[in-house]
Amino acid sequence: MSNDARSAPLTDFAEVEASEPFRRLKKRHRSFVWPLTIAFLIWYFAYVLLASYAPDFMSTKVWGNINVGLLLGLGQFVSTFAITTWYVSFANRQLDPLAAEIRADLEAREGVAR
Amino acid sequence: MNRTDIIRAAAESTEIGNPILNISIFGAFVLVTLVIVLRASRNNKTAADYYAAGRSFTGPQNGTAIAGDYLSAASFLGICGAIAINGYDGFLYSIGFLVAWLVALLLVAELMRNTGKFTMADVLSFRLKQRPVRLAAATTTLAVCFFYLLAQMAGAGGLVSLLLGINDQVGQSVVVAVVGALMILYVLVGGMKGTTWVQIIKAVLLIAGAFVMTVWVLALHGFNLSELLGAAASVGGEEVLNPGKQYGVSDLSRLDFVSLALALVLGTAGLPHVLMRFYTVPTAREARRSVVWAIWLIGAFYLFTLVLGYGAGALIGADTITSAPGGVNSAAPLLAFELGGPLLLGFISAVAFATILAVVAGLTITAAASFSHDVYASVIKKGNPGPGGEVKVARITVVVIGLLAIVGGIGVQGQNIAFLVALAFAVAASANLPTIIYSLFWRRFSTRGALWSMYGGLGSAVILIAFSGVVSGSETSMIPGVDFSWFPLNNPGIISIPLGFILGWLGTVTSSRREDPAVAAEMEVRSLTGHGAEKATSH
Numbered sequence: 001m002s003n004d005a006r007s008a009p010l011t012d013f014a015e016v017e018a019s020e021p022f023r024r025l026k027k028r029h030r031s032f033v034w035p036l037t038i039a040f041l042i043w044y045f046a047y048v049l050l051a052s053y054a055p056d057f058m059s060t061k062v063w064g065n066i067n068v069g070l071l072l073g074l075g076q077f078v079s080t081f082a083i084t085t086w087y088v089s090f091a092n093r094q095l096d097p098l099a100a101e102i103r104a105d106l107e108a109r110e111g112v113a114r
Numbered sequence: 115m116n117r118t119d120i121i122r123a124a125a126e127s128t129e130i131g132n133p134i135l136n137i138s139i140f141g142a143f144v145l146v147t148l149v150i151v152l153r154a155s156r157n158n159k160t161a162a163d164y165y166a167a168g169r170s171f172t173g174p175q176n177g178t179a180i181a182g183d184y185l186s187a188a189s190f191l192g193i194c195g196a197i198a199i200n201g202y203d204g205f206l207y208s209i210g211f212l213v214a215w216l217v218a219l220l221l222v223a224e225l226m227r228n229t230g231k232f233t234m235a236d237v238l239s240f241r242l243k244q245r246p247v248r249l250a251a252a253t254t255t256l257a258v259c260f261f262y263l264l265a266q267m268a269g270a271g272g273l274v275s276l277l278l279g280i281n282d283q284v285g286q287s288v289v290v291a292v293v294g295a296l297m298i299l300y301v302l303v304g305g306m307k308g309t310t311w312v313q314i315i316k317a318v319l320l321i322a323g324a325f326v327m328t329v330w331v332l333a334l335h336g337f338n339l340s341e342l343l344g345a346a347a348s349v350g351g352e353e354v355l356n357p358g359k360q361y362g363v364s365d366l367s368r369l370d371f372v373s374l375a376l377a378l379v380l381g382t383a384g385l386p387h388v389l390m391r392f393y394t395v396p397t398a399r400e401a402r403r404s405v406v407w408a409i410w411l412i413g414a415f416y417l418f419t420l421v422l423g424y425g426a427g428a429l430i431g432a433d434t435i436t437s438a439p440g441g442v443n444s445a446a447p448l449l450a451f452e453l454g455g456p457l458l459l460g461f462i463s464a465v466a467f468a469t470i471l472a473v474v475a476g477l478t479i480t481a482a483a484s485f486s487h488d489v490y491a492s493v494i495k496k497g498n499p500g501p502g503g504e505v506k507v508a509r510i511t512v513v514v515i516g517l518l519a520i521v522g523g524i525g526v527q528g529q530n531i532a533f534l535v536a537l538a539f540a541v542a543a544s545a546n547l548p549t550i551i552y553s554l555f556w557r558r559f560s561t562r563g564a565l566w567s568m569y570g571g572l573g574s575a576v577i578l579i580a581f582s583g584v585v586s587g588s589e590t591s592m593i594p595g596v597d598f599s600w601f602p603l604n605n606p607g608i609i610s611i612p613l614g615f616i617l618g619w620l621g622t623v624t625s626s627r628r629e630d631p632a633v634a635a636e637m638e639v640r641s642l643t644g645h646g647a648e649k650a651t652s653h
Binding site for chain 2 (some may be wrong): 011014045052055059073077080103
């Protein structure tokens, strides 16, 4: 049974996968997204645990009626926006050109094979 | 009589504002969107048109539609009300909904777009055994859609009594049926294109309305957040500014919140109706832009709800809100009335109905696509559904699901089923996300691992909820009279999510069957480079 999402196997994908440019792309992608994912999850759960188990600390007033909890909560918004912007600029500069290069190479080869 | 007394009197007589005005504004929304849907649907010919809007939306358009799909009535009315009454803990809730988008942005959106075609199952079954994996993915998709849909329809009934002043069972049922019938019409005629436009228009109205109210509330407090918080604290007590009012009551409630936080942050990237939206754009780059737009819009909106919630707490007060029809959900509408009178209330009410309509439409087209594409075309017809057969089945499924939603929505009137939204997130995080992550990042992942993870995650989440306090055992349970509960938490995530991940790993390492390495290589190359990805259809 064929998967309709799959294209006809014109290309030896194992060879592409083992090629230097693709290994470089994969490494770049993974070594960026995974550490960042782990970091923001730790930061989020640190915040959730503080709010759940250290309410007195979170209730400490910093300025007027603004307390630590509110600042850390708004910090979650800031970090989310910052990570988004950072990832987009990284992907635009570091991932897209390399991916486009590999894709163009693949398409050229398939053109010859046809 | 001062203004608060007027609102209280109005709230008690259940006629806040002018129901006819509310209905007229909603009617105008329906009329405008209907014209747009009809125009947009002219080119609905192929399955790619019907399920994925011809992949012709831009990133910003799709990001706005994602915000429209994601910001349900529960997050608009529910979070405003939660902040107005429980203060900080309501805010805490909204943060999980936002941070969750980073999982979608970093790990899921682009790789899914590059590998799949219409549904989540396209990606999950890419290099595994087609039929069992598709069937499992369709099962979890339909389960999540069903729980979410029922919660939305139940919310519609509550809104009717609040906004239209209709309190009797028959009247509410008629309105639920009208909302359901409209939704069927949109999805049947407009397909994904029509659904997307409804979501875009609704998102713009919702965010614009919330923005105006936010500026208004801030203006009343000298554009000083500290002053607004002080005003809220002087009405609701100092504890509304601090965490713990709702979740800090006992050790169990704290653990329950951690469990909920886990489901919120990991569930979003596994929600099938969110995943399906990534197929409506032409490239992975546009999928990335979609998520970026969604994050900014959703983030801004949750910041607005912080101001609106505290504003409602300060200007109206928790007591008036809880005693109004609709309870907690009435905070935002009451605030709109307090600020802008019947006209602003009418606008916000119409937006609330539009919200239900747009979210229900998105869920319905996702469920229909999953049934016709995964179950009918791939499993029953073994990949050869015949020309036009798949879209025909999808349209029939839309009508069936729409009717089920109407019947279900009428059936659950007055029932306490708010836990269904949390359950949908828990199932998405325990049954869908592990398999998505493993498929995209772990080459050895096997068919057995996928099946164990999906059925195990779904089963454990549903069983734990069924035997928890939200279904039986207390006065606020769904079935208050009996007690068969033994699970102490209201949110199953803390058990079922790790279980889903462990089962996926265990199933894989114990499996003797090796998946085809050539297909695994193909999937990896395609997911990262976009080679061979589905292109936009041209008309």
